[in-house]
Amino acid sequence: MKHLLAILFLFIVSISIAQTTGYKPGDKAIDFSLKNIDGKNVSLKNYNDAKGYIVVFTCNHCPYAKAYESRIEELNQKYASKGYPVIAINPNDPVAYPEDSYENMQKNAAEKHFTFPYLLDETQNVAKTYGALKTPHVYILKKVNNELIVKYVGAIDDNTESAKDVKKKYAENALNELLQDKTVKEPETKAIGCGIKWKKN
């Protein structure tokens, strides 16, 4: 009985640690099936030819996310053909932010002509598992022997406010290194973003 309790305790502790930290570079990531703006579900396994993925947690309402919309589109334009498509996920609770509703995601994607899928994480489970805390929050995954390995976590670049003043393109650097089979030199970066609003249970 005591053992069982100890195991149970460890189990709970490990769950809570996993929840507070989320994925770090080197971790295995899960696939998911989430509803796209066209009504169809999208999974990473649908992309047979992909070498990996640029998973971006983003949303409509957040000014930091808005500032990056065109740069996310550019990432997709540049890297989807090289095997790393952008998969954007909105994890926000639309009750807290009506601007982040499914209908508004469709509207926003149509207005901005997104060429990448824009998925709704209705249960917020994907964001929680990945450990996304804010928007935008990028996870670059690489397919290694049928597993998804996290290679980069963090920001798109070093200047949210002004794309033309960017000095370090963190995500692009990581992608270029991955495409050349090199180790990612800076696998984790920090940025300010809008906290993801979690649903009240």
Place this chain on the structure above:
Amino acid sequence: MRQLIVFTLAILVSTTFKVYSQEIRIVNYDQLDKLVSSTKDSVVVVNFWATTCKPCLEELPYFAEAGKVNKNEPVKFLFVSMDFTSKKEKAAEVFSKYNLPGKCVLLSENPNNWINKFNPQWGGDIPYTFLQDKKGNRTHYPKTFATSEELINLIKKELIKQ
């Protein structure tokens, strides 16, 4: 004539001062850190916010309330706007609306350079608050406060610390 000049000058000076006092200063992380750590013998409450961050705005009235409650206590407040530098005036305008105690600065530096120095546990999501006790020890609260009491009690805890 001389009187007129003195008078105009006085008005000019006072209005410039008034405008100046409401202006938000742009700082980098080291300047912010120095600003907080050089405040001695007071509890310092530092809140990171932005005009576009809804949960941040929701909790600002709690800080106004905590300021009122601690009017006669050695408690200083500093608000750190994470708005874009181009939105400095907007930040000043919103800040003045909430009748907040203390002043507001705008932090403009690549977060990847300072977040790990500041608190490596933090992912960069706002709002975020930390309290510094009279000896300079900091306690971090990466969260949104639910009530003004919650914040007031935390400040009280820092005040009675020996």
